[in-house]
Amino acid sequence: MLALGIDPGTAICGYGFVEQVGSRLIPRHYGAIITSPKMRMQDRLMKLYDELDGLIKEYHPDVMGVEQLFFNRNVTTAIPVGQARGIVLLAAAKNNIELVERTPLQVKQAVTGYGKATKQQIIYMVTKILHLPEPPHPDDTADALAIAICATHCMNSISWRNKL
Numbered sequence: 006m007l008a009l010g011i012d013p014g015t016a017i018c019g020y021g022f023v024e025q026v027g028s029r030l031i032p033r034h035y036g037a038i039i040t041s042p043k044m045r046m047q048d049r050l051m052k053l054y055d056e057l058d059g060l061i062k063e064y065h066p067d068v069m070g071v072e073q074l075f076f077n078r079n080v081t082t083a084i085p086v087g088q089a090r091g092i093v094l095l096a097a098a099k100n101n102i103e104l105v106e107r108t109p110l111q112v113k114q115a116v117t118g119y120g121k122a123t124k125q126q127i128i129y130m131v132t133k134i135l136h137l138p139e140p141p142h143p144d145d146t147a148d149a150l151a152i153a154i155c156a157t158h159c160m161n162s163i164s165w166r167n168k169l
Contacts, residue, residue, distance in 0.1 A: 006160060007033065009066035009102070010153030011057070012145045013089035015049050016040060019145030020057070022064050023135065023153035025161070030154060032135045034064060037146050046085075050092050057096045068103045069093070070156030072112060072148075105156040112148075115155035127151050 012019035021035035038056045040049040071093050097104045110120040117130045128147045132140045134154060141147045
């Protein structure tokens with residue numbers, strides 16, 4: 006099973022493909038889609054969609070994971086992140102990909118075992134779980150890989166329940 010994790014943003018949109026082979030999780034491709042702040046918002050969103058759609062068509066993931074929106078402090082970033090998240094959901098729908106949405110707490114729990122883990126703890130665990138030679142950069146990429154890891158766990162638990 007190949008999972009695509011997305012950490013949506015209009016400036017930086019992290020992505021990560023993680024394949025489950027037996028009990029092992031293998032990173033297949035990861036990075037970030039970066040847009041210029043000088044671009045019009047509609048052009049930034051179009052770039053996100055085009056690049057994400059291209060990645061989906063190239064790698065053919067079985068499932069896409071994305072965090073549910075949660076804004077405790079900085080509400081001004083909620084709108085652009087919500088717009089980017091809408092593009093992610095659109096790409097999943099247009100490509101008929103199963104979507105797994107989890108809260109940030111659930112993603113942290115799946116990767117570190119602790120729902121209030123710090124950013125550094127997440128980066129450390131993603132690096133260890135996926136046997137990466139160095140921590141992924143930018144942080145949005147590490148978050149996307151964490152979301153992909155969480156999506157594989159979710160799909161495994163769904164498959165396990167369906168076998169009962």
